Amino acid sequence: MRRRTVLITAIVAAGAFALTACSGGGGSSGTSSQHGPITIWYSNNEQEVAWGKQMVASWNAAHPKEQVKGQEIPAGKTSEEVIGAAITAGNAPCLIYNTAPSAVGQFEKQGGLVDLSKISGASSYIQARSGKVAEQYKNTAGDYFQMPWKSNPVVIFYNKDMFKKAGLDPNNPKLSTYADFIATSKKLVAAGVAPNAILPAPTSEFFQSQFDFYPLYAAESGGKQIVANNKSTFADQDGYDVADFWATLYKDKLAGQEAYNGDAFADGKAAMAIVGPWAVAVYKGKVNWGSVPVPTKEAKPASDVWTFSDAKNIGLYSACKNQGTAWDVLKYSTSKAEDQKLLELTGQMPLRTDLATTYADYFKANPAYKAFGDQASRTVEVPPGPNTVEMLQAFRDAWSKSVIFGKQDTKAALDAAATKINTIAKQP
């Protein structure tokens, strides 16, 4: 009996380690000179699917030998998980038009992305299209492993009807400074127009700070990333002020500590929301809204206010064989004409230097998007590197404890988070 147990254990162990040894084998990537059919993934929201389909159809009509197969990104908890799994499995498509900058560092570390800087003319193409903003999308070595594509500059949306009902001026709302914002919030809640003045998701996911702390910190600091040169920046007076502002909203019950299962702004559970231009189409016909830049401690002209980008970029994945075609499609899909279609079909802002002038007619015909077009040139991205998500999670944990639930002094929490993030940032 013992002999048999030993035998079975040995077989299991040998099998496990033999299989372990298999990992990392096989698979081959192509080169930028290879051409042929490719597959691309794009986001699964209605507007981006419409854009993706027309772009693919337009390319295929002109390139019969380099056909593109367009697919919606497969469903998963998040797109980043799906992409990460596809990289590991070696079956990622050539291009993904939904690559989150926060995940790019990890994908690069996994060997899943092609270094665009090594493709002839790619760096100059990216810089010519996106200008200075493109700098934020380089890795720490100065290379592009992502093509900056489009942003959703975060602003404050407010419900004009609720403001009117609360006796506030719906056309010139006092929301530019922290003091004004809090005073307006108090009036809204006191008037009973909504249970919350504003309700950013008070949940623990790493990315949620991109929609409460980060836009206001970008605005207050004049465009600082929360980590620069492997050192956190946010534990400064600007960061403390932003944290205290939000802590006051939570403490005074102007913002809820509990997540709302649905869209609080659309459902009338919050009088304001912190959102990007995608919201224009979503709230059309549902909410009589207006928009203003995010607040700062002292009033600043709108043209000086920075915010979080909420960008999604394009990755060229190393599993791709026909990388020459992939790069050509990437350029085609970020051309002036395709960017215009992106703007028209999705309302999201192509990351172009000349956005406001190139598409002046569009912004004239769609004034609701004009502020976003202007704001797009002043956006801040998450810090680059393979540890971005871990850093953002460390920040979020400190934020939850101190700002949302008030269990720790905000300054002490930010200082502790900064120390932790400094350590994480130095990890390979």
Added chain:
Amino acid sequence: MTSTLAERQGVVPSSGGATPGRGRRKRRPLGRNPLGLLFSAPYLLFVLAIFAYPVGYAFWISFHDFFFAAPGAQVARPFVGFTNYVTALTDPAVLRSFANVGVFLVINVPLTVVFSLLLATALNKATRAVTFLRISYYVPYVTASIAVVAVWSFLFNGHGLVNSILGPLAPSPSWLINDHWAMPIIAFFVTWKQLGFYILLYLAALQNVPKELYESASTDGAGEARKFFSVTVPGVRTATVLVLLVSTVTGANLFTEPYLLTNGGGPDGASTSPVLIMYQKGIEQGQPDVAAAIGVVLVIAVLIIAFLQNRFAGGRD
């Protein structure tokens, strides 16, 4: 029931007339029933591929500097000893998650055993609407978690039905964002959701408790409570051990409820579980090595608990 002592002790001469005793048995490398091995081979392969291999791989990962990489990528994965274990076990969030799941198990496992046994006993005696009741208890178990989580969220949020009924007695902060209540609410939720499965286990076990024992107990003047404690409880002891083990193992793997009901282990980590942290570390943050170390610690902890349960609740069975 009719076997002799000699038969039970395994010293009955074989039909071949060989002399009794282990020492003289003919050696059979594939055992006494080689056909049995053939029949069990598909499941054995399944277990090896789906359970044994991942466990072995996770164990290997936990001792290396490991991250998921594209096929063909040149990646160094050096042996790092216990570094990942030290990283995991010195992280306050990880330690808290183990404490949280401990709280969960202390509430969930006893409630599961008690309620499923009581309800199964009642169902076993019910004469009316038996099918309806069985289905009613089983429906939450087969319903998708996302759907029932939405219902519980509606019940227990700040403006939910429960707080409306409780009025001033409602806790503040509300249940799902209350440090003290978040984990117990998850434990109650899981108990309620899984109860139908455990009731079925007990119902099956109750069929094997001899009716004669109840009749004898009645003859001796035992009431319903005495019969329950002296006949039913000992009669379903094997099922109880199974319920204890299964509810502990599934409870230790808690993920969906803190992920959905308390939105990622909130408030402020009060309902995080080790598996949720593993998900964050391994999938979101690209540290499967640390996640694997947490997983190995969890497996060892569950094995110790299961051993103790089997030792103290299993008796000689």
